[in-house]
Amino acid sequence: MGKRKKKRTHVLPDTDDTKIPKALVFRRNKIGPPLIKLMTDLREVFLPFTAPKLKDKPSNSIKDFVSVAGPYGVSHFLMLTGTDVGSYLRIARVPQGPTLTFRISQYSHSSDVRAIQTNPHSPGNEFLYPAVLVMSGFKEKTDPHIDLMRITFKEIFPAIPVHNIDLDHCRRCVLFHYDEASETVEFRHYLISAFRAGLNKSIKRVLQHKTHDLSSFKDISDYVLSGLGNTESDNEAQDSKILDTRKNETRKGATTGTTKTVRLQEIGPRMKLALLKVEEELCTGTVRYHKHIVKTEAEIREMQIRNNARKQREAFLKKLKEKREKEKELLEQNKEENNTTNSTTKDDANDDDDEEDIEWYRKEVGEEPDEEMKQTLKKSHSNSSLRVPQKYKKKRKREEQQEEKLQQSTPPNKKMKRKKLKSKTSSKSSSKQFKKSKSTSSKQKTK
Numbered sequence: 001m002g003k004r005k006k007k008r009t010h011v012l013p014d015t016d017d018t019k020i021p022k023a024l025v026f027r028r029n030k031i032g033p034p035l036i037k038l039m040t041d042l043r044e045v046f047l048p049f050t051a052p053k054l055k056d057k058p059s060n061s062i063k064d065f066v067s068v069a070g071p072y073g074v075s076h077f078l079m080l081t082g083t084d085v086g087s088y089l090r091i092a093r094v095p096q097g098p099t100l101t102f103r104i105s106q107y108s109h110s111s112d113v114r115a116i117q118t119n120p121h122s123p124g125n126e127f128l129y130p131a132v133l134v135m136s137g138f139k140e141k142t143d144p145h146i147d148l149m150r151i152t153f154k155e156i157f158p159a160i161p162v163h164n165i166d167l168d169h170c171r172r173c174v175l176f177h178y179d180e181a182s183e184t185v186e187f188r189h190y191l192i193s194a195f196r197a198g199l200n201k202s203i204k205r206v207l208q209h210k211t212h213d214l215s216s217f218k219d220i221s222d223y224v225l226s227g228l229g230n231t232e233s234d235n236e237a238q239d240s241k242i243l244d245t246r247k248n249e250t251r252k253g254a255t256t257g258t259t260k261t262v263r264l265q266e267i268g269p270r271m272k273l274a275l276l277k278v279e280e281e282l283c284t285g286t287v288r289y290h291k292h293i294v295k296t297e298a299e300i301r302e303m304q305i306r307n308n309a310r311k312q313r314e315a316f317l318k319k320l321k322e323k324r325e326k327e328k329e330l331l332e333q334n335k336e337e338n339n340t341t342n343s344t345t346k347d348d349a350n351d352d353d354d355e356e357d358i359e360w361y362r363k364e365v366g367e368e369p370d371e372e373m374k375q376t377l378k379k380s381h382s383n384s385s386l387r388v389p390q391k392y393k394k395k396r397k398r399e400e401q402q403e404e405k406l407q408q409s410t411p412p413n414k415k416m417k418r419k420k421l422k423s424k425t426s427s428k429s430s431s432k433q434f435k436k437s438k439s440t441s442s443k444q445k446t447k
Contacts, residue, residue, distance in 0.1 A: 020158050022049045023076040024065060026056040028090075031082040034109075039080050041110045041269040045174060045189055046078075047127040049158070062283055069094045076156050077282075089273065090283070091152055097281040098288070100152055102273040105184065110268030121191055121265055126171035131189070133157040137178035145278050145289040146178070149185070167194075173264060187271035190264040197259040313373070316361060 023046045025039055043052045065077065079090040087107070092099040114120035138150040153176050175188040278289040286303050287293075295303075361369045 020049055021075040021156055022073055023078055023156055024074050025078045028079045028081045030058045035080050035082050037109050038107055066095055092282050099279040099283050101277040103276050104271055105274055106272040108270045113266055113268035129169040129171055130158050131172040131174045132170050134173055134175045185273040189267055191267045193263045194260045197261045
């Protein structure tokens with residue numbers, strides 16, 4: 001008899017990772033312990049396509065997370081921030097945006113939700129599979145910011161393959177409900193449990209292998225008719241939905257072609273969100289929507305023109321930086337050959353470089369540079385050479401003036417005589433000190 005080979009269970013089906021949306025949940029700046037706990041609960045919601053043990057710091061910038069997002073295929077960022085006014089949640093699409101900023105008016109942790117329940121659910125294998133998305137209250141023909149909010153919620157979670165779905169993988173459910181009157185979104189997280197319909201609780205316990213001590217009963221019918229362990233929730237059809245199963249399932253008490261009851265048990269967390277702002281890019285760019293500030297079309301156009309000009313300048317400065325780095329590398333290579341260059345030739349070369357940069361700016365951008373841009377181009381050359389502080393310049397001038405006065409006042413012969421006199425006086429003083437030290441040592445010996 002050979003050894004039995006163990007088969008792997010609870011393995012996700014083979015899917016294309018590039019099409020599956022992945023989210024990172026992290027904090028921005030310093031937040032309190034309640035928001036940190038909410039952050040851990042949100043990471044559980046987006047399992048298994050998230051990093052539950054992500055070690056983030058308040059000092060981390062968004063560029064750090066963007067650099068990591070590309071190799072790992074991350075598609076969305078969920079950022080939690082806290083201020084004296086309130087708590088906020090930002091949902092951003094990586095890498096180009098948009099970014100939606102929500103204010104968290106109310107929230108409760110998953111531990112608080114379990115504390116209220118009489119029979120809380122212990123965590124099991126439900127986090128091995130992604131949650132099913134359910135949306136209500138979102139209409140098709142509405143305002144653009146509401147439509148964008150609906151699309152972002154839809155894109156965070158993976159799509160359900162209706163034709164190839166396995167009902168055993170549908171273990172969790174996430175609900176987004178939009179209320180038009182208050183303009184808020186209710187967030188809920190539920191656990192899905194399915195059982196055969198029309199069963200007594202005692203029979204259901206037998207099917208689930210959770211029976212009591214049956215030593216006092218003569219027959220199984222006595223146990224069923226006794227109603228041991230029955231409560232008001234025995235008739236599950238009153239507060240649950242009945243479904244017809246068309247496929248084999250591996251859950252306890254489920255068979256083919258039977259009707260089952262589906263129940264939702266909340267496992268937390270809860271949130272009440274209100275949309276504040278919609279930005280065009282990743283945490284930057286033009287503000288497409290703001291709840292408290294309304295701008296005219298002319299103001300929006302001005303903002304777009306400013307942003308476009310800013311982007312062009314940033315792109316130009318990036319290219320200029322690359323050009324300077326290449327020039328520095330060439331200079332370092334030819335440093336030994338160009339050691340005997342005069343200061344006049346350097347100044348002429350800097351002026352020529354400034355003119356070349358201005359012409360290059362005209363070709364790249366298609367406009368003449370402003371005064372500010374010209375100053376930045378000149379600074380790029382001036383920063384390359386080391387500057388001497390002004391106080392050191394003044395000190396150097398004073399020293400040079402003093403040397404000139406001494407040279408004018410004393411001829412060269414007297415200078416030589418002075419040097420000789422100084423050397424003689426120094427030798428005499430050293431001999432006297434040696435004699436004194438010798439005499440003092442002899443006195444101490446005689447004593």
